[in-house]
Amino acid sequence: MAGSKEIKRRIVSVKNTRQITKAMKMVSAAKLRRAQEAVQSARPYANKLREVIANLAARTSEDAHPMLANPKEVKKVLFYVFTSDRGLCGSFNSALIRAAKLAIQQKRSEGITVDVIAIGKKGRDAFRRDQGFQKAFIDITGRLNYDDVQTIAGELSESFMSGTYDEVHSVYNKFVTVLTQVPTAVRVLPIEATPNDGSDEEALGYLYEPSEEQLLAELLPKNVEVQVNAMLLNSMASEQASRMTAMDSATNNASEMLRKLSLKYNRARQAAITTELSEIIAGAGAL
Template identity: 45%
Template sequence: MANLKEVRNRISSVTSTQQITKAMKMVSAAKLKRATNAIMQLRPYANKLKDMLANLSASLEDGSSPFLQEREPNKVLIVVVSSNRGLAGAFNANAIKTANNLISEKYSAQHKAGNISIIGIGKKSQEYYQRRKYNVVGDNNELFNSLNFLNVSKVTEAIMEGFLKGEFDRVEVVYNQFKNAAMQILTVEQLLPVPKSEKKVDTAHQVDYILEPSQEEIVEQLIPKNIKIQLYKAVLDSHASEHGARMTAMDKATDNAGELLKQLKLSYNQARQAAITTELTEIVSGAAALSSN
């Protein structure tokens, strides 16, 4: 009977867990819809702004803006976008792993010299690199509590200021790009200096803009705005990916709990049948002993 009680307790525990994972899946699905709407609305604007800036700055020299100046990447800042919470499958682990691979493969010399700095947007990446004694800049764990362009811009402005002061020679962003609820694409993008367009300018089809007040002044205004938009897009992408990954993970956990319940109920029925058979055997044996006397 002790085995039956143990199995009943496990069935009760797994049933409670299944209810929790099912509720978390529903919550993530609702949050995913809002997060997906936000990134889908921003992404065309961000991509168009990036392309337009590349078209305008194609004819400008590197010295036209300090954010275009290529420097030897002696000091590197890596922005790792994760989440504040777990239970999202390999979402956070994959982002951190990608950042670690970037450091070991591309910036190993800077890492050995102690010139790698980290900004963790999300508690999981922040705590990971703090535990490993990296130079973690700032604390952005509260960013997802009120995720909007203004709050993300404060982080971007601090990064831009550090770049202008020479604290960082290059800034890279690691995040999960949202594709759909079941798929997130790990992405590494250079934020600063602003990368030049790799596409060749087609002079035959190049749009001839009338620029006021001047091309230089417009680019000077657009570059800081574009930097802020690109980081904001990365954060929104990661935010939508987080909810997609959590919804998928909770869906699988709910299914696994259902399979485990089937096995536990089968074990319970088998143990109960064995216990009943044992009791009947004892009764029959006892009756037979009495009748023989």
């Protein structure tokens, strides 16, 4: 029965694991609902603000604000990589890090110096040995508050406006559906203006008061905060969706393993009983 005892221990272990993965799935599902609502609430505002600023920028010259200034030559770029602080979330981090490394390598192949700032412990661990790694923001993805957003956005803006970097990019997981999260690389600064074809101003759809320059001075720093907030919210929703899916798969796999182990245990037990009966019958025959 030694084999049966070992199988029974494995069954108990798998049952305990299944309880944990099932609980994690339920927790992630609850967090996902809140995160999904936050993404859906913030997305229209972020998109409209980006549209307004792009139209404003199209009416002004690049020297109207430092955040609009396109460098004559791109020599140094900063990448913000949005990952998670925790694991057990499927391919959420691995796919994102792979996309980030690909984007970074593309820039470096063009002779551009690239530095990296990681958001989350997984990003820190992936890039800490990279020659361009600068720092990491950790322990914020599970409890996002606007102070963290302002801190990240402030440093991001200052790194560009000070002239330290010619461009600032970000790589994050865009939340599409529970089953689909897309690693997305975007240029945050300088801000791209909507091309102006020289048509009437009202063709752009907006009339502004006060001047465009004054509005840009107020809106551009706020826009960076809003975009960073949107990227963090997308990343958090994607993380919970990926974790929920991964834990659901793990729970199903544990159930299937239990089914196979139970079958194996019953066969081993039946074989042991058959052997004992054979020995008893053989002993009785000898007597």
